[in-house]
Amino acid sequence: MASIDPLWPRAGDWPTPQPGDGPADVALVGIPTWRTSLSPTNAHATPAAVRDALRRYSFESPLRIVDVGDLTEVDQIRAIEAELLIALGGDNSATVPVALGRGARGLVTLDAHHDLRDGVSNGSPVRQLIEAGLSGTRVVQVGIEPFANSRAYAQRAADYGITVITRDELRRRPIDDAIAEALAIASDGDGPVHVDLDVDVCDRSVAPACPASIPGGLSAIELRAAARAAGAHPSVTSIDIVEVDATADAPDGRTVRLAALCVLEIIAGRQLR
Incomplete structure (x- = not known):
């Protein structure tokens, strides 16, 4: 059990929204697709694991943050009243209901894969x-x-007009610069934009709980x-955080802890708006 220190408030354990509360600044939702x-x-199993990992970190925010629990349907996502929604996957198929539910007109993916396959799977959300x-x-x-x-899938991306920034390109430019370019293109002057953080974009040493992570990533x-x-x-x-299998993590829980830290980074970013 974590120690209790009133001078060291912990992240997580955000309240469930109640009728009449009005829109939240940030809402957390689990999308347990697999x-x-x-x-x-x-x-x-990952949304629950990330919620537990959040308690390892201290975080204070003036924003109104709520946790709406676990959902899977587009209409359920659409009904969430929040300026910014953070979705905890689940595999990458979680991207579809979240982006559709939020009416996304632009998409940025951080991912090792194009996700343009035929059929319905975690390999096809972008298509x-x-x-x-x-x-x-x-x-x-x-x-x-x-x-x-x-x-074939690289050609499909080109045919769709998708802008691709490869891992090799990221060796020669700062990640902040690449993300700024990506968000400018996806927003095209207005929103809404959905961002897919597929954690398998990271190096396998960083993200061993991602089935498809490989050496040489972020x-x-x-x-x-x-x-x-x-x-x-x-x-x-x-924004979604996906492709982490909490049950396959390293003993030190590094992948799940990274996902939890991404939640806090997103909220810290929202405070800068």
């Missing part, structure tokens, strides 16, 4: 959103690893910086 994952996963009406010219994919994607501090930048952008109305 059944259509291409890799064996228990990602549905599904484009087929639902999202313009490919307002989609930016940051951190794409060419060795983790086929030529560092933990780069993902945290991207999360804060997304939270600070006025056009961003929803």
